[in-house]
Amino acid sequence: MPASYAHRHGLRALGAGIGLRRDFYEALPRTERALDWVEIIPENFLTLGGRTQRALDACRERWSVLPHGVGLNIGGPDALDEDYVSRLSALVRRVDAPFFSDHLCYSRLGGVHLHDLLPLPFTEAAVEHVVPRVREVMARVGRPFLLENPSYYAKMPGGTLAEADFLRHVVEQADCGLLLDVNNVYVNAMNHGYDARAFVDALPLERVVQIHLAGHEVRPDVLIDTHGASVCDEVWALYRYTIARTGAVSTLIEWDQDIPSLDAVLDEADRARGVLREELRR
Amino acid sequence: MTPELKHFFDSMGAYFEGVPEGVGLERLYAAHPGWQTPRTRTALYGGFVRGHVRGALEKLFPLSRHAVGEAAWDALVEEYTRTRPARHYEINRLGEAFPAHVADRVEALGLAPHVPALARFEWADFAVFASEEVAPEVVERLTANPTLTVLEHAFRICAHVRAGDARKVPDAGEELALLWRHPGQLATFYMEATPSALLVLKMAVEGLTAEHVAAATGMSEAQVRADVVRFARDGLVLLPPESK
Numbered sequence: 019m020p021a022s023y024a025h026r027h028g029l030r031a032l033g034a035g036i037g038l039r040r041d042f043y044e045a046l047p048r049t050e051r052a053l054d055w056v057e058i059i060p061e062n063f064l065t066l067g068g069r070t071q072r073a074l075d076a077c078r079e080r081w082s083v084l085p086h087g088v089g090l091n092i093g094g095p096d097a098l099d100e101d102y103v104s105r106l107s108a109l110v111r112r113v114d115a116p117f118f119s120d121h122l123c124y125s126r127l128g129g130v131h132l133h134d135l136l137p138l139p140f141t142e143a144a145v146e147h148v149v150p151r152v153r154e155v156m157a158r159v160g161r162p163f164l165l166e167n168p169s170y171y172a173k174m175p176g177g178t179l180a181e182a183d184f185l186r187h188v189v190e191q192a193d194c195g196l197l198l199d200v201n202n203v204y205v206n207a208m209n210h211g212y213d214a215r216a217f218v219d220a221l222p223l224e225r226v227v228q229i230h231l232a233g234h235e236v237r238p239d240v241l242i243d244t245h246g247a248s249v250c251d252e253v254w255a256l257y258r259y260t261i262a263r264t265g266a267v268s269t270l271i272e273w274d275q276d277i278p279s280l281d282a283v284l285d286e287a288d289r290a291r292g293v294l295r296e297e298l299r300r
Numbered sequence: 301m302t303p304e305l306k307h308f309f310d311s312m313g314a315y316f317e318g319v320p321e322g323v324g325l326e327r328l329y330a331a332h333p334g335w336q337t338p339r340t341r342t343a344l345y346g347g348f349v350r351g352h353v354r355g356a357l358e359k360l361f362p363l364s365r366h367a368v369g370e371a372a373w374d375a376l377v378e379e380y381t382r383t384r385p386a387r388h389y390e391i392n393r394l395g396e397a398f399p400a401h402v403a404d405r406v407e408a409l410g411l412a413p414h415v416p417a418l419a420r421f422e423w424a425d426f427a428v429f430a431s432e433e434v435a436p437e438v439v440e441r442l443t444a445n446p447t448l449t450v451l452e453h454a455f456r457i458c459a460h461v462r463a464g465d466a467r468k469v470p471d472a473g474e475e476l477a478l479l480w481r482h483p484g485q486l487a488t489f490y491m492e493a494t495p496s497a498l499l500v501l502k503m504a505v506e507g508l509t510a511e512h513v514a515a516a517t518g519m520s521e522a523q524v525r526a527d528v529v530r531f532a533r534d535g536l537v538l539l540p541p542e543s544k
């Protein structure tokens with residue numbers, strides 16, 4: 019395996035984290051339970067003052083904070099949003115994040131923010147479009163950057179590359195890290211009928227710096243990546259499979275809908291921490 | 301960007317622009333002959349994108365929604381999604397122009413006349429709550445809360461919101477509503493402006509002392525000071541340390 023992205027950038031595995039969501043603004047900074055780091059959705063902290071900032075400051079006093087964006091629009095046709103990138107850069111510095119991340123997707127067309135993570139066609143043209151944009155973001159922000167493999171329900175027209183090759187080409191040519199969402203791998207594998215483990219094996223695993231675990235909704239004909247349920251057994255198994263190949267990497271329990279109690283989310287983080295410890299003992 | 305990729309984005313842009321779902325989907329597929337993906341899967345994205353707008357509006361304007369009823373609400377949301385798409389990366393900001401949209405549609409949709417003022421109030425409630433203004437921890441003299449927002453309307457909206465029953469109609473009557481974020485609790489506070497609240501704000505803005513105000517109005521100095529302390533407790537104005 020080539021030298022890992024994390025090693026080259028001096029990034030250490032942080033353990034198990036959870037997201038700072040509005041429901042937890044008061045309780046999370048005061049929790050006495052184990053927690054290794056906190057993820058934030060930067061869009062919630064770039065322009066909103068008051069309670070959001072107080073919660074962020076309180077978390078930053080205790081934990082590493084990693085911004086994980088949804089609005090960078092790295093794959094879209096519009097120029098990168100100047101205001102967004104400069105505020106994001108300031109936020110990354112303010113929380114002194116060792117790295118930051120967003121999704122390999124587009125979310126804006128013709129100046130309109132669609133507020134969704136929309137899939138790109140798996141083509142060389144899309145790779146060539148995204149790569150310089152990733153480089154530009156990394157140069158502007160000046161910290162290591164990870165792209166996440168998004169979930170997708172529809173293969174976009176004109177695709178010529180396998181999904182794993184598409185991901186590999188982007189992160190290798192841009193020389194960025196990979197945020198591997200294991201639930202997304204599982205959901206995509208089920209929705210598109212491929213083998214999840216073979217997909218993981220086909221990825222540039224030496225670039226994985228962070229893992230996401232989340233729950234999904236099972237509909238009769240499709241799985242929807244809702245982040246609104248507990249991590250299912252199959253995803254835990256795929257997580258173990260992945261960790262055995264990447265080694266222990268920072269792992270996030272991701273909830274965005276029907277968020278349960280803080281304790282329930284921390285229980286899942288405990289479980290992830292247990293898996294990471296087992297891997298370290300191996 | 302290659303012409304093929306540009307064509308892809310253009311076709312998706314047209315799809316998300318809000319033409320009726322069936323028509324938009326057929327146009328999208330017509331733009332990509334031979335595209336095999338089931339339409340039901342692609343249509344999920346149209347549903348998600350519209351759902352984000354609806355979800356944000358329903359979170360921001362719960363009282364306005366109930367005041368207009370489901371049919372008018374659906375019409376408002378659909379027209380708004382089509383005519384004023386989100387231009388900001390922070391999703392709540394898509395609600396900023398909604399009160400103006402509601403005001404434009406009062407006659408056409410037969411909305412109750414107080415609804416535009418109610419929508420404006422709900423937006424102000426959020427905007428104050430999330431304001432980037434930071435109240436200074438220490439002030440040197442009596443200072444108005446920097447998040448203070450003043451709304452003027454022809455209904456008793458403050459009492460209406462306080463009563464919390466959106467099915468009722470607020471009383472008519474000119475009102476100056478004051479909204480601000482409490483510097484400690486970081487929650488939105490609101491009240492209909494009273495003479496004493498306006499006087500305390502005037503003192504803050506113009507730098508008037510209690511002594512000066514007492515002399516000018518005939519109120520007792522103790523009463524003026526008590527008002528200042530009361531409104532400072534609610535966070536409408538900020539007091540210097542020696543006055544606390």
Ligand SMILES: [Fe+2]
Pocket residue numbers: 166199230272
């Ligand atoms: Fe994720």
